[in-house]
Amino acid sequence: MGERWISSERRLGKHTVDGYLGRLLVVDLTAGRVAEEELNSEYARRFIGGSGLAARYTYDMIDADTDPLGPENPLIFMTGPLVGTQAPSCSRYVICARSPHTGLWGESNVGGFMGPQLRFAGYDGIVIKGRADEPVYLFVHDGEAELRDASQLWGLDTYGTQQAIRDELGERSVRAACIGPGGENLVKYAAVISDQGRAAGRSGMGAVMGSKKLKAVVCRGKGSVPLADKGAFETTAGEILALLKDDVSTQVLNQTGTSGSANMLSLSGNMPNRYFMAGEFDEVDNISGSTMAETIQVGTSGCFGCVVQCGRQVQITEGPYQLEETDGPEYETVSALGSLLLIDDLKAVSYLNYLCNALGLDTVSMGVTLGLAHYLYDEGILSSRDTDGLVLRWGDAEPVMRLIEMTGRREGFGDLLAEGNLSLARRFGVEDLAAQVHGLEIAMHDPRASAGVTLSYLTSPRGACHNKSDAYWLDMGRSLDDLGIGFTDRFEEEGKAALMVRHQDWRSAGDTLVSCLLVYPPSEALVAMLAAATGWGFTISDLLQVGERILNLKRALNIRWDWNPEHEKLPSLFMQPLTEGGTAGYVPDVEKLLTDYYQARAWDRKTGKPTREKLLELGLDEVAADLY
Ligand code: SF4
Known part of the structure; x- marks a missing residue:
């Protein structure tokens, strides 16, 4: 493959907006070309960064017929103005495209060091179009970029x-x-x-990369991020850091990781097990974060600029699940590949997590799909004739290991599992048993455990997503007083929708920065850091409006695609109350919650569309013109 180098410095010169490098890399895989584009500063001001900015760019590039796995589906890697700075826990990045799993807006937010390296290499984001003839990877470094042959990498697992x-x-x-x-x-x-x-993990961005024959995006840089007021920025970042270091949540997350919450979630009847048939997991102690810390954990890890270090490093030196030191499972995985399948062996769960990471599979969707397979097997709807001879028993990790491998390689029964929970349910005529909303598998927070979680699953742009509002925490006792979000009981439905709307807007704004949802710096301080980075005089209200603008834009994208008001519901599986545990007896009143939500959003309940007035109020004139 010929070399295709470019020099960004020669083309565009200095950044044009403080807080941004001012450049996007635009890759056309079909033509084998790499070019640069100046960042649209008006988009940056209105959508800031992360999935909001990516959604705005996507809006210009797609139509109703865009095939998620076709060359025309743009895949966008995006950072934000705080990524790669000293802003604590704000250095994540997002990958966005139309989702092949749901047909709707797809995005996935991830930590580590990749986002900062992209910025240090000189770019705020990468837009990837087309499809390569042969496998390639993109190497970006210090204002230059190159497509390189990846045929020798094709077939390797992610660690290799x-x-x-x-x-x-x-x-x-x-x-x-x-x-x-x-x-x-x-x-x-x-x-x-x-x-x-x-x-x-979520919404199939790996499949979009695979469809483009793009094996990897690789970054390395030595640059820095231009800040409008470096002194003010460093002062505020330092103050937040000091607060976070003293925060008890930081210490708990550091010591036990996200799976440290398993005991509390189980106690409240909110740790799904036996494929959502129960919410209290009797064996939770065997797979909890504190047990991990006492047994197989050999260290912690974290993302650029984060004091929390919530990542686990585990090692298993004997028995059937031996692992060299590797990333340990976080809460969602401990539940999806553990309690949901009644597997209470932490070493087995860690190995299943490793397998999913190595093959590049979302642990939540994989676990929920396997959960349905186990349930159907238990009910006699599925037999070993369907599973290539494998016998599925609750709590038995051996066939699960094999099924994960078969899914990653689309072998035998794995080819059906690779299509997800809803496809599996449809194949066996039990669509009501699919644990999903809009095609995305429900995460490890039972909607019957919280009215807020129910609304989050129903209204998130990417389907049953627990990350577009932290309702699972808010409804359990956390209040955000500086945002006017007070605590309400988790089963209380009156007034819930308005609080959820406000919190979704805030979370949507946080996604633009790109901040971590596990960390809660004071809202004023977050706004101050954005102001010091960009020079923009934002207030909390301004930032909330940016979040709202983005959620309206994502809704408009979904309306353009396959969004269907008929699908905005909980599956029948969740309309039966649990009979035991802290969640027993509650079934959310979906109709009331949605009616209140649509009213609070100024969206049309019948069509799902934001009203014209709302779009104009948010400055989304172009969207209003398209929808009306
Ligand atoms: S809390 Fe954990 S996931 Fe979030 S930024 Fe820190 S290390 Fe990364």
């Missing part, structure tokens, strides 16, 4: 790919976001893995 790229380039410091066999084989929920085992 990252190592091979480091070896080929002879640089230990490069960061690679790559796909494994899952992405190559277009598993609908294939993940993109970077920084060893950090997964951009």
Whole structure:
């Protein structure tokens, strides 16, 4: 393959907006061309960064017929103005495209060091179009970019790919976001893995990369981020850092990781097990974060500029699940590949997590799809004739290991599992048993455990997503007083929608920065850092409006695609109350919650569209013109 180098400095010169490098890399894989584009400063001001800015660019590039796995689906890697700075826990990045799993807006937010390296290499984001004839990877460094042959990498798992790229380039410091066999084989929920085992898991961005024959995006840079007021920025960042260091949540997350919450979630009847048939997991102690810390954990890890270090490093030296030191499972995985399948062996769960990371599969979608397979097997709807001879028993990790491998490679029954939970349910005529909303598998927070979580699943742009509002925390007792979000009981439905709307707007704004949802700096301080970075005089209200603007834009994108008001519901599976545990007896009143939500959003309940007035109020004139 010929070399295709460009020099960004020669083309565009200095940045034009403080807080930004002012450049996007635009890659046309079909033509084998790499070029630069000046960042649209008006878009940056209105959508800031992250998935908001990516959604605005996407809006210009897609139409109703854009095939998620076709060359015309743009794949966007995007950072934000705080990425690569001293802003604590704000150095994540997002990968966005139309999702092949849902047909709707797809995005996945991931930590590590990849986002900062992209910025240090001179770019705010990368827009990737087309499809290569042969496997390639993109190498970006210090204002230059090159497409390189990846045929020798095709077929390698994600750990092997990252190592091979480091070896080929002879640089230990490069960061690679790559796909494994899952992405190559277009598993609908294939993940993109970077920084060893950090997964951009949800909504199938790995499959989009695979469809483009793009094995990896690799970054390394030595540059820095231009700030409008460096002194003010460093002062505010330092104050936030001091607060976070003293925060008890920081210490708990550092000591036990996200799976440290498993005991509390189980106690409240909110740790799904036996495929959502129960919410209290009797064996939770066996797979909790504190047990991990006491047994197989050998260290912690974290993202650029974060004091929390919530990542786990585990090692298993004996028995059937031996692992060299590698990333340990976080809460969602401990539940999806553990309690949901009644597997209470932490070593087994860690090994299943490793397998998903190596193959490049989203652990939540994989676990929920396997959960349905186990349930159907238990009910006699599925037999070993369907599973290539494998016998599925609750709590037995051996066939699960095999099924994950078969899914990543689309072998036998794995080819059906690779299509996800809803496809599996449809194949056996039990669509009501699919645990999903808009095609995305429900995460490890039971909607019957919280009215807020129910609304989050129903209204998130990417389907049943728990990350577009932290309702699972808010409804459990956290209040955000500086945002006017007070605590309401988790089963209280009156007034819930208005609080959810406000919190979704704030979370949507946080996604633009790109901040971590596990860390809560004071809202004023976050706004002050954005102001010091960009010179923009934002207030909390301004930032909330940016978040709202983005959610309206994403809704408009979904309306253009396959969004269907009929699908905005909880599956029948969740309309039966649990009979035991802290969640017993509650079934959310979906109709009331949605009616209140649509009213609070000024969206039309019948069509799902934002009203024309709302779009104009948010400055989305172009969207209003398209929708009306
Ligand atoms: S809290 Fe964890 S996931 Fe979030 S930025 Fe820190 S290390 Fe990364």
